[in-house]
Amino acid sequence: MENRPHFKTLWLGVLLVLPQLLLVLTFFYWPTGAALFWAFTLEQPWGGGSQFVGLDNFSNIFTDRFYWESVLRSLVFGVGASALAMGIALVLALFCDRQLRGYAYYRTALVWPFAVAAPAAAVAFRYIFAPEAGVFAALNQLYPNLWNPATNGDHAMIMIIIAYSWKYVAYNFIFFLAGLQAIPRSLVEAGAMDGAGVLRRMRDIQLPLLTPTFFFLLVINLTDSFVDSFGIVDITTEGGPSKATTLMVYKIYFDGFKGLDYSGAAAQSIVLMVLVMTLTVVQFRYIERRIHYK
Amino acid sequence: MQIFRRAAMALAFSTMLGVAADATAQQRIKFELWQGLTGDLGERVNDVCKRFNESQAEFEIACISQGSYDEAVQNSIAAFRAKKHPTIVQVFDAGTADLMLSGAFYPAKQLMADFGHQVDWSRYFPGISNYYATSKGELYSFPFNSSTxxxxxxxxxxxxxxxxxxxxxxxxxxxxxxxxxxxxxxxxxxxxxxxxxxxxxxxxxxxxxxxxxxxxxxxxxxxxxxxxxxxxxxxxxxxxxxxxxxxxxxxxxxxxxxxxxxxxxxxxxxxxxxxxxxxxxxxxxxxxxxxxxxxxxxxxxxxxxxLVGGASLWALSGKSKDEYRGAAAFFAFIAKPESEEFFSTVTGYIPVTIPGFNFMKAKGFYEKAPYKGREVALESLTASEVTPNSRGIRLxxxxxxxxxxxxxxxxxxxxxxxxxxxxxxxxxxxxxxxxxxxxxxxxxxxx
CATH class of the missing domain: 3.40.190.10 (Periplasmic binding protein-like II)
Known part of the structure; x- marks a missing residue:
């Protein structure tokens, strides 16, 4: 049994969490409640009325082949983007942690991309990857049709994964670096005195001790890839070509905001919410517990 | 997205400041128009509003860009549900069916009749008006920026x-x-x-x-x-x-x-x-x-x-009589040939009424260099009588x-x-x- 300090009177505790509760209620539970209501009705956009349709909205999306394709694509995107963003960030953080010459400048520079708004980054990447005008145009001159995200769905997917990861490399980098710096120097130095080389020390000392950070970031990266990818997709590909980059979150945006199908979009967002919640619960309950080094 | 929204807010804010400045002189009846154009075209719509404000002293219209056609509709819907909507909203062609079925508007014909404006509805090019009209040919909104x-x-x-x-x-x-x-x-x-x-x-x-x-x-x-x-x-x-x-x-x-x-x-x-x-x-x-x-x-x-492309202006329901009087005056103002000439000149859009087109043609508008060729659009829009397949798309x-x-x-x-x-x-x-x-x-x- 833990002996945690706690307030004797209940009302003081309630009073102290009340402001936060109000915020959560207004900005999370209320909209979620409205979405839940819409998900079981057919809602007229201008508010002319709605009718209860039970699970129809859900059966509609679950029987739609293209919906399942968008789920699969979101998973591919999530895994791809997380692997890329975390992999690059880890390598950079390991290098930075070795305090090679000029590392302080790298450290600052590498944090910057996270401060760039997604649409701005997307415009830049759209240009870089444009098959006829951008950096890749030169490549296409040498090998015609080697790269064309405008017509090739796989290319378009690679493009949004790279554009999205670029920002998250910076985010992951901060955490990895902090994680590495929290490892006692004495451990690494002891390894060095025992004759372990740089790579050996990384593999046997630093990386294992970094696993809590690693799994924390994995959860954040995956969940963010489900909900934060909208800006990149909207600016670069608009879900195309031929739905090849229509992720779950982009489909919700398109059906709801552009198509004014509030009920269909609400049902999809409930599904997305459940998916993200499940993912988070699974990872925190079953994975994170086993990786703490005592 | 974020950038557009910010720009729209800045625009809205500056418009409001402008309104505050010249409203000090007398009490004018104020109402809003939400539009879906940005950048240069958005500015030109604001110019139309400015011209209206300068043309009379009774009303004051504030034109506020919402960022895009989609956003103008989305924001108006959200505002309408919260009863904080504008008097007039610019709705693009594809948004017509939803609005027609919603009943959330004041039909154009009735609005003009209720406030004593004589409108000859046959002035509008049939190829343009039918796109926004009911199946019986009645206009619920005013054709505004039009193209083909x-x-x-x-x-x-x-x-x-x-x-x-x-x-x-x-x-x-x-x-x-x-x-x-x-x-x-x-x-x-x-x-x-x-x-x-x-x-x-x-x-x-x-x-x-x-x-x-x-x-x-x-x-x-x-x-x-x-x-x-x-x-x-x-x-x-x-x-x-x-x-x-x-x-x-x-x-x-x-x-x-x-x-x-x-x-x-x-x-x-x-x-x-x-x-x-x-x-x-x-x-x-x-x-x-x-x-x-x-x-x-x-x-x-x-x-x-x-087919015509572009947007029409709708008067939304649930506003005061005074605001509707202002809206009617505004609609009458933009239908004047001079207003059409102004808007067509500064944008690429075509005039929506036959008198407006004739007025511009008589002045030699379509013979001068940068505008020469734009009459082709009207030629195309009026190439035949409007048929059930070329009236518009109401889906x-x-x-x-x-x-x-x-x-x-x-x-x-x-x-x-x-x-x-x-x-x-x-x-x-x-x-x-x-x-x-x-x-x-x-x-x-x-x-």
Missing amino acids: AIFYWNKDAFAKVGRTAGPKTWEEVEGISRELKKAGYACPFAFEHDTWQMMEQFSAIHGQPIATRGNGYEGLDAELVFNKTRFVDYVKFLKKGLDEGIFAIKEKVSGATISEAFSSGDCQMTMMSVAGHGTVSKTAKAGMNWDVAMLPLFDGTKRTNS GGFIQIRKETRDALQAIFSDKMTVEAGLNQAVERGNAILRRFERTYAGKQLP
Whole structure:
């Protein structure tokens, strides 16, 4: 049994969490409640009325082949983007942690991309990857049709994964670096005195001790890839070509905001919410517990 | 997205400041107009509002850009539900069906009659007014910024292959494209996946239906049919040209839009809105000679009028009598020939009334350099009596239907689907959207 300090009177505790509760209620539970209501009705956009349709909205999306394709694509995107963003960030953080010459400048520079708004980054990447005008145009001159995200769905997917990861490399980098710096120097130095080389020390000392950070970031990266990818997709590909980059979150945006199908979009967002919640619960309950080094 | 919103907010804020400054003199009746244009075009709409404010002292209109057509509708819906909506909102063509069924508006005809404005509704070009009118021809909103698609061609390139006139048929376009290709032009004709130009305009001018029940005007039970019309031949025709290398697709994601590709002289022919006429004038490569023509037809087809694109102005319900009086005055103001001349001059949009067009024509507007050629748009819009297939498109969920069609076209043009399979899929999915829309408005009838 833990002996945690706690307030004797209940009302003081309630009073102290009340402001936060109000915020959560207004900005999370209320909209979620409205979405839940819409998900079981057919809602007229201008508010002319709605009718209860039970699970129809859900059966509609679950029987739609293209919906399942968008789920699969979101998973591919999530895994791809997380692997890329975390992999690059880890390598950079390991290098930075070795305090090679000029590392302080790298450290600052590498944090910057996270401060760039997604649409701005997307415009830049759209240009870089444009098959006829951008950096890749030169490549296409040498090998015609080697790269064309405008017509090739796989290319378009690679493009949004790279554009999205670029920002998250910076985010992951901060955490990895902090994680590495929290490892006692004495451990690494002891390894060095025992004759372990740089790579050996990384593999046997630093990386294992970094696993809590690693799994924390994995959860954040995956969940963010489900909900934060909208800006990149909207600016670069608009879900195309031929739905090849229509992720779950982009489909919700398109059906709801552009198509004014509030009920269909609400049902999809409930599904997305459940998916993200499940993912988070699974990872925190079953994975994170086993990786703490005592 | 964020950037646009911020820009819109800054714009809104500055508009409000402006309002505050000159309202100190006398108490004017204030009301708002939410519009969906940004940048230069958005500024020009604000100019229209400014001109209205300067023309009289009783009312004061504040025009506020919402960022885009979509956002103007989305924000108005959110505001309407919270009862904080503007008096007037600019709604784009595809948003018409939803609003008509909502009952959330003050019908234009009734509004003008209630506040003592005599309006001769036959002043409006039928090709324009019918797009926004009910199936009985009654206008619920005021046609505002209007355009149609036209054909752009490069005179210099044409001269190289010994031609002096723009193409009239698609067969000619094909022939000229081959000649241009042989003469060393890499991109003779460029197009994009946009269904407004490709499917909607093509179907209208060839007299082909897009959906049953008069393209949806007659009832919510309409079904898409564009997988069985001449549109199928047209898609095959374009695909053949792409495979041969004489046609090309130009889009933002591939590096240059059709407008940019044409202006830079990279592509020698294209089709797009007349609203882009001004942009091409401003951005065309120095010394480049170009002209416009009506969209080509397939050989042996009789031309029907093309469809209008753009937006109309709606008065929303639930506002005060005074605000409606102001709205009516504003609508009367923008329908004046002088107002139309102003707006058409500073944008690429066409006048929406016959007197407005005649007024500008009489002044020689269409003979002067940067504006010359824009009359082609009106020629195209008035090419025939308005038919059930060229009146407009009144389909629910039309934005989603356009997207499904566009997705199918992308699959077709990148060899992932055959023309038939692609169009069948688009129609099947589009029909599902229509049925869902019909269910959402169960028991309601299109006026």
